[in-house]
Structure formats: C-alpha cells, structure tokens
Amino acid sequence: MRQPASSARAASSSAPGNVGDVRKANLARVLSVIAAAGEDQRFSRADIAQLSQLTKASVSSLVADLLAAGLVIEIGVHRDGERGRPSVGLILNPARCVIGMEINVDYIAAGLVDLSGKLLAHEILPRANHSATASEVLAALGELSQRLQAAALAQGLMILGGALAVPGLVDEERYTVLQAPNLGWERQDLDVAALLPGGRTRFRLFNEANASALAQQQLMDVQERDFLFVSGEVGIGGGLIIDAELFAGPRGHAGELGHVVIAPEGRACSCGGRGCLETIAGQEAILAAAGLGAVVDSASRQQRIQQLFQALEIGTEPAVSAVAEAGKSLGIAVASAMRLYDVSTVVFGGHFAALELWLRPALEASLRVHAPSIAGQARLLCSPLGQTGALVGAARSVVGDLLEAPHLLVE
Amino acid sequence: MRQPASSARAASSSAPGNVGDVRKANLARVLSVIAAAGEDQRFSRADIAQLSQLTKASVSSLVADLLAAGLVIEIGVHRDGERGRPSVGLILNPARCVIGMEINVDYIAAGLVDLSGKLLAHEILPRANHSATASEVLAALGELSQRLQAAALAQGLMILGGALAVPGLVDEERYTVLQAPNLGWERQDLDVAALLPGGRTRFRLFNEANASALAQQQLMDVQERDFLFVSGEVGIGGGLIIDAELFAGPRGHAGELGHVVIAPEGRACSCGGRGCLETIAGQEAILAAAGLGAVVDSASRQQRIQQLFQALEIGTEPAVSAVAEAGKSLGIAVASAMRLYDVSTVVFGGHFAALELWLRPALEASLRVHAPSIAGQARLLCSPLGQTGALVGAARSVVGDLLEAPHLLVE
DNA sequence: CCCATATAGTTCAGGGCATAAACTAAATGG
C-alpha cells in the first residue's frame, strides 16, 4: 500500500464518528439545560425535553445516567396548584464540588466551588510569597488544600477536580509555571498530586488574569459574551472572553495588556522592552510616580498603597497626576486592544477598580482622543471581584469541563 | 407548567442529538481526509478507513453518498506493481468550483477556485473605484462575474458558491459593507443575486485583510497554525489566523492593526483618533513623508508609488527615512499585537512586502527594542500574494464551508 | 495455465441510540 501521508490530521480530530458519541453529546446537552436553571428554578424531565429538542423518552434515559453518576439529583415533587402529575425537579448535585486555589504575591487562597459555580467555603492566608521559595509556597498551599478537603469531607462533599491560578505565564498542558516575576519564580513544575485528593480528578492551571476573567463572566449579563478583563495587580494582566469562552491564544498567553507599547521613547520595562504600559500604570510605576519610592518588600508595599490612597483622598500631588497619567496610558492600551480584539466591553479589576475614582476621567478622555469612533459605544466597568475571584474563576472552568464531558463520570 | 426561563441557551446550540448527525459528521470527516491528500496523492477507501478511524464498511457507504453528491470522483485504478486488488483513487471533484471576487481601490477582480483551493481562471480589471459610485462598481463586478460564470459553464464547471472581499469593515451576516473609506463607501447593502448564479449557493462577504490571511494560510507550512497577516494597502488591515482558523472577533473586525496607537501625541487620523499606525505607515502617510505630496486620485497614486520606489532605489532622502520611520512604527504595533494575540509569526503583505528591503531593518530593530523577549522567536515573513490573494482566500473559505458540511449537498 | 496470496471493497447480522406513539402515574376539579 502507498504510504498514506502523515499529513492527514483528520483522524486525530475528535468528531463524533461513533453512534455512542451522540449519547455523550446528549448527556452534556441535558446537563447544560439543568445547569442553566436559575437560582430557585428547577427543570423537570418534560421541561428539559422541550428545551433540548430531545424527546421525553431520551431525556428520561439520559437523566437516569446523570443521576447514577451523581451529577444531578431529584429534588422533591414540585407542586404549585396546577393540574396533572407533578413534575420532579432536577438540579446539579450540590454535594459535588471543585477546589480552586490561588497563589498571589501577598497571599495564598483556596475555596470549594460547587457545580453551580457558587463558592461554598474559602480561606485566604496572607503570606509574603515573594520572599519565600516556590516549594515553601507550594507546601503551604498543599496544607491549605488539605484543610479544605477535610472540611469538604465533613460536609459530605465530594471533590471532582481542582484548579490553581498564579500571577504569571503558565503552560497548562504540562502543569508548569513558565515565569512569574512577581513571585520571583523562574520555571516551576507543579506536583498536582500534592494539591489534590487522589483519584482521576481533573486539574487545570491558570494565569490569574484569565481566571479572574472567567469569574467576572459569571457576574455579567448573559448577553455580554465578549469582553476584556484587565487586572491591575503588581503586574498588569488581561483575560479575554470571546463568545462566552476564554480566548487564551495559541500558547495560552493572549490578553496580556501589560506590555503593550504606550510610549515608544519611554522607560525601560522589566520585560526588557521600552515604554510598556506596565512602566506607567503598573503598581510600582504608580507608586514611584506618586513619590512613594521603590517597593522593597510586600509589607512596605501595602503601607505605600495606603499612603497613595490617603494622598488621593486629600488630592495631593504628585499622587493625583500619577494616577491620571496611568489612566491616560491605560486608555491608549485599551483603545488598541479594543481595536485588535473587536471587543467593546472592558472590565477593570484589582487596583484599577480601587482607583476608579481617580483613574476613570483620564482613561475616558484618553479613549475619546485616541479612538473616538469606539469610545461612544465602549462599556468600561469596574469589577467587584475580591481576592477570591481568581480561585472561583479557575474552579468554575473545571466545573465547566466536567459539565461538558459528563460521560467521563457516567462511565 | 412553570415558564421554562428563556435563559436556557442550550437548545439553540447545534450539538448532535440525532443519530443522523453522526452521518453528517462522518461525511465531513471522510471528505476532509480526501481533501487532505497532496497534489498527486490519491486515497482509496481503504486508506480513508485507516486515516479516519472508521470501518471500511462505513467508508464505502459514506463515499457512495459523496460520489452521488458530485463532491468526489473516482479516478481510474491505481496500479503500482503491488499484490492484491488495486485500489480506486478518490479525489475532490475538479469540476466543482467557487467564484471569488474582490473590489479594491484600483481594480476589481474575480476568479474560479476549485475544491482543492486552486485558482483555475481569473480576471483583473483595473478601475478607479474611488471615483465611482458603489452601484457602478457593483454593476461592473456583476458583469465580470457573469463573464467568469460563462467561462465556467463552457469548461463544464459547476459553481457551488461565491465570496467577495472588500477593503473595509463588513457585516457578514447581513451582506453589508459597513464602511470602506478607501472606496468612499459609507454603508452599502449587497445584492448577492446580482453577483452569483441562481440556486441555493453559499455566499460570504469578507474584509480584504481577512481574506488575504486565509489565502496566505494555504501557502504556509501545515504546522504554522497561528499567525497574523498584516496587509499594507491604502489602509493597513490585519487578519488573524488562530488554530488554523480565521479569528474575526465578535463582529468580524478583529485584527485591524491600522488604528493601534503608536504615537500618543502624534498626528490626527482619518478615524478621528490620534497617533494611529496608519498616520505613519499608511500608504498616504509614507508618500507624504517621502515628499511625494498628497494623493489626489488613484492614477496619480500609482505614479507616486513608482516615484517612491525610484527614490528608494537610489537611496534618496526623505524617502528612505520615511519608510524606515514606517518600519519602526510597524514594529511597535506588531510588538503589541504579538503580545495581545500570543502569536509569534507575522506575515506582511501588500506594499509592506514590496518595501521589505527598506522596511525590514527598522522593523526588526524596533521589535528588538520594544519586545526583546519575543523578538528572538518572532518569525517575520513577507507574502508573495498578488492581486488575486484576497479573492482566492475568500473563495477558499467558502470551499471550506462546503467541505465541512457536505450533508447539505448530499441532500 | 492455475492456484496461493494479498489487498480492496461489499454484504450482512448485531447492537446502541433517538424517535414516536402508546401507555402508566399522579395530580386537580367539578
């Protein structure tokens, strides 16, 4: 036989092919309808049949599998004074959850997120991670995770997976943090087993801004399927949601707004470049421009941030113009990003949200100058996400994976 | 019954659901294997079975449908001295094609592209489109299309669809050109029927840079699944290919590099902004900076471009530094775009490709200054695409649609 | 010339899955 050229990629694609794959897809479809139910809304098999375009018979059979897998539970009999046999409500099993974790510069955190995306419990542990080694930090996180796992067990919760968000670039496939300058990490492989309970649980590794973007998505209108989340932390990160999905780019590093060039003749950046957004609107840059000196360690940074806010409240220079300058630059970067991504909603998180009062006027003015045609329809929001945002977003993504591939749990 | 909340989006998604959808997917899978065959390579049913992971029985049945639909033909008996029953080669039917069209500032063009993506015939008609009304231009294009349709008929070619590329923003869904400043078009609905033969043929409308990016993709290595195509025409457009697919963004306008802000305090741009890349590296900007005055009409532009090249050949100022300045700015924009998209390959087309000799040094230097960490691994290429690029890319995309949904033609 | 061998492609029984229609279950209301 002639060599059938290795170029044919078709075989590797995971298109249906098998009749059994129809069932996989339909399990996911039924589950997605159940998951789409609102807070105090319960769909019955009959509802699901209508919403999913499947027949009642199929839905019954599919639901039976989901019940057996423990992904879904029947919840009482729903009676509301109407005629006919009462329907049986179906909801995502509230006793299944995913453990979300975050390592940031000043703290580590972990929490339990159920299949509806709700944070059931969490713990935030302040920690000067920059002045510790990676293995020390990971050991502390492992301990924190163990504690939460024990709490989950006590509540009768089963943990189906885990996720970790870190402030840096990651290789999700290999569970490797490629670089996290703000943590002082170079390249760090993760021992997933040390962070999670045994078993065949799913684990994912995220960039902090991407995870936050996913968390932000849950807070937005369902209509809002496209937005850019800009996270002002020690560095400036970004997470892009396109068509209601995270757009991470070929290697997972898309959305990084911090090194967009704002001032071609500007200051040198830690990335080796020149005039990056981070050199003007990064936390260190703002503090420096506000006359609050260089940051030595995380404790002193917290203090200086306090001082910055005090100065802003009073209206003292150069703090006010430092932030205004940051807003102006942020506006330029956002203008370019909105053009390149074709996105009209941008959500600001982290210190940008905290600085909104002083940042927004300059930001909006800058956007009007540099992109008047999109400034009018631009929606600029500030995120209410706190320190649990990233871990919730990361966990929620794993929940999404589980809900999209229920057949893996139905066996 | 309780109102089953309209929020459930699941029903609208086109997941399998039906056993019949397995067949649709498998028809596409088989066809994709056949399409993946190289120039003088022919897969047999047995080869396809192996490559597609389907059984010989299934492949035979699927191939029978594709043959009946006329998408595929059997081509002789392949004999090469080996034992066993000879295999029957299967190839995409060379007598099926799509008509690709382009409207640009200085010309209109149309061509026939077969299912393998090959340009079978084409015609380019120089025309000063800027100084004509949209309906005049469209009438001329309709005429050109008719001529090619007649030629196709004469050769026994059947036309399965069409595509049009224009230098401007489009609303693909509505077949509307939203704005094409370089054509002088404001908002223009297209009469698709006037451009295409009757029947239920598929039609798509593209931005020129996006279409060119699709054409460029065919020229690249199969491995190269992610790149940004930057098209230097009268304006500066961009087309982004991510994971071997066009990434057009929520409204189809992603990738537009022309209005990335390069010089915050720079010149006013036609978009209403300030300091956009186009104000420095656009065709008019380069000509002006080279001392070749403002462009009045397209004829004089062609002349001035000639003059520019003459000046560059000799090395005359200010032409050389005008182009170098453009290269520098282009480098800044590309650095930001590479960061935001997480792409490491950029292909330059249009006048950027023609100016490579004078543009590249400044571009590379600029990239090294502003993004040294990615400059090393960056691949900067120049595109050999000519005036047929956009029409071929647009047509090829329609071919791709047809090959991905063969069941529509199998009836 | 004939038959073993090898490969391509087809036929056919079997099983998984969704569908439609008939059927059972469990409520309301007069």
Place this chain on the structure above:
DNA sequence: CCATTTAGTTTATGCCCTGAACTATATGGG
C-alpha cells in the same frame, strides 16, 4: 368518583456504525 391534565415510561422502529464473512481483482510461482 371520574373526566381531565400533565409527567414520565415502555415498546416497536429505523438509522448508523461495527465486525466478520465474503466477493473482487490483482501478483507471482509452479
């Protein structure tokens, strides 16, 4: 207490892939 209404299950049917048996058509050696 029974007609009515809605929920959910059972059953016969057909589609589609699979695997194995089978047919078709070549090569090559005796």
